[in-house]
Amino acid sequence: MKSLKLKGVLAIGFSLLLLSGCSSKDSSDKVTIEVFNNKSENQQIMKTFIAEYEEKNPNVHVVFSSPPDAGTVLRTRLVKNDIPNIISYGGDITYTELANVGMLEDLSKENFAGNIVPAYKEMTIDLQQEKDKLYGIPYATNASGVIYNQELFAKYNVEIPKTWDEFIAVCELFEKEGITPIEATYKDAWTLSSLFNPMAGILANDKLMTDRKTGKQKLADGWVEPMEQVSEVMKHTQKDAMGTGYADGVQAFAKGKAAMLINGTWAIPEVQKANKDMKVSLFALPASNDVAKNKVTSGVDVMFMIGKDTKNQKESKDFINFLLEKEQAQRYVDDQFAFSAQQGIKQTDPALTQVSPMIEAGKVNDFIDHFLPNGYDMAALLSEFALEQNKAPENTTKNINNTLKKMDKAYDAANIE
C-alpha cells in the first residue's frame, strides 16, 4: 500500500514537471508575439500572412490563436490577466470595454494611424470614451445587406429595389412566380440582427443610441417602424424560417431555392463555397422610402489592438505595419469580400459593385448592436418576437409593443452596476 502511495505521488510530481517544462528549446532565441483573432472566416489568410512575415523576420515567432467563441475565451483570459500581444477583433462592444477599462495601448501617435478612412476612424472613436485616443486600428470592414441570386433577378427582369416599397414589391413578384423571396435563417438568432440593424440604423433618429444611454429617449421611441418591417419581412420567407439554421439556409439559397438572403458580405464566400457557379451580388437593404436616407450598414470587421503593457511591443507594431502594407491589405479584402478601412484600397469584386461606391462615398451607418451594452442579448429578444409573430401574426401591434417594452427593460438591466 505504501509503495502504491509513493508511486502515485511520484507520478503526479513527474507529470507536473512535464507540464512546466513545455517551452520548446528552438524558439528560445526568438521573440514570440501572439495574435488573438476572433473570426473563423479569415484564419487561412491570416496564417498565410504570418508565414510570410516569419520568413522575412526569422527572429520573430508569431503564435496564432483563433478559438471558437472567441469573445468568451478572450474575457476568460483577461480574468487571468493573460492579455495577448495583438488582438485582432471586430469593432463592437468588446472593443468599447477593453478600451474603457484600460486594457489596451493608445495607438493614435503611431504612424500607421494616419491612413484610416475617416468614416471608419470616426466609427472607432464613437465606440470609446476618450475622444483624443485611438486604441484600435481599423483594418477591414463589412457590409450588411441583401444577397441576391442574379440569375433569378435577370430571369424575371427585376430591378434592384431603391426604396422599401420597391423591396416589398420585389418580394411579392417572386411570390407570384412561386419562388421563395427570402431564405430566412432565424434558428440562428444572430441572423435576425442582420435584418434589424440596417432598418434601425436608417429609420431611427441618429441620436437614439446616445440618448438612450443618457435616458433622454427610450428604444420604444425609435424602433416601432423597424420592428414593423421585421414582421413584414417575416411574411415573405420560406415556411420553416424559425427552424432553419444559417448553414442550412446558405445551402438552400445556393441551390437556388430562394431569391434573396438577408445577411452580410461575410456570407458571400459561404454561398460560393456551396455553389461555385452561382452569380450572387449584394445590395443595401433600402429601409426608407426616401432614397437619400438609405445608407449601407457597415462596421469595422477587423481591427488591430495591442494589449496594455504586453512584452515585445516593437515587434507587435512591426507586424501590424506589415499587415497594413498596401499589398497585404489588398489581398485581404480580395480574399474576404471585405472593404478596406485603409485609404487607397479598392474592392472591385463584381459581387459588391452595388455597395462599393456607397462605402467609398462614406454613406455608411454603423451596426446598431455595436452600441448596445455587453450582455444585452438583442438576438434573443428579436428571436422571441419572431416566435410570438409565428404563433399569432394577427397581434403584430401588441407583439411589437411587448417586445419594445422588454428591450428597454433589458437595456436597463443589462449591466447591474
Added chain:
Amino acid sequence: MVVPVAILFFIFHTIPFLQGIFYSFTNWRGYGDWEFVGLKNYLHMFQDADILNSYLFTFKFAIISTILVNVIGLFLAIGLNAKIKFQRFLKAVYFLPYMLGTLIIGFIFNFIFAHLVPEFGIGAGIEALSVNILGTEYAWLGIVIVTVWQSLAFTTLIYLSGLQTVDQDIYEAADLDGASGFTLFRKITFPLLAPFFTINMVLSAKGFLMAFDQIVAMTNGGPGTSTTSISLLIYKKGFTGGQFAYQSANSVVLFLVVVIISIVQLRILEKREANMG
C-alpha cells in the same frame, strides 16, 4: 492512490468552487477592478426575469425528463431481463447512446429535426411535423426527447443490475400464490427494486437540473430564451455578458437547489424503501 486523487480534486474542483463563492459577494465583471457588495447579487436574482425564466424552464424540463426516463427505463429493463433471443445484443444496442458524447448527439438530432422529420411530415401530410420543432414554441419537447433517449441507457442499466439481484425463488413462490402480470410487478418486483429506484431518481434529477451540452448543440437557448437552462444562462451571461460575479451567485444558488432536492429525494425515497422492506 487516494491521496493524490484527493489533492487533484482539491486543486481542480474545490478551490475553484470556493473562489466562485468568494466572487459571488463582489461586483467583479470578470476583468478589471472589483469591490465587495455583500448580498446584493443574491437579492437582485429574485427580481431578474431571465433567471426566473431559466429556473421555470429547467424545473419543467427536469421533472418531465426524470419521470419519462424512469418509467421507460424500468419497462425496458424488465423487457431485457426476460428470456428473449439476442438478449446480449439488444442490451448492447440499448446501451449505445450512453457511449456517445452529448454534444455529438445534439448535432445529429439537430439534423434529424431540421431535415428528416419535416420531410416525413410533409410527405405524410402531418402539419405538426412539417417544420423543425426546435424553431417552435415546442422546442423544449425536442430537447426532452433527445435527453430521454440518451439518458435511458444508464437508467436501464441500473434497473437491470437491480433485477439481477432479485432471487428467482421469490417469483416461484409468488407464482404458487397466484400472482401474475401487473400484480407481480407491483407487489414483488417494484418493492425489491426500491433502492435502485432511489439512486436513479436522484441521479437523473441532478443531471437534468444541470442540463447544458444538448441545449447548446440544439437550440443555444432559443427560440427567444425559451430553452435557456440555468447552466446555459450562467455560462452566457457570466462570460460574455460581463456578469461574472452575479452569475457566480446564481451558481451557488443552483448548487444549493440541487443539494436540497437530492437530500429531500433521498429522505422520502429511503423512508419508502424501509416501509417496503
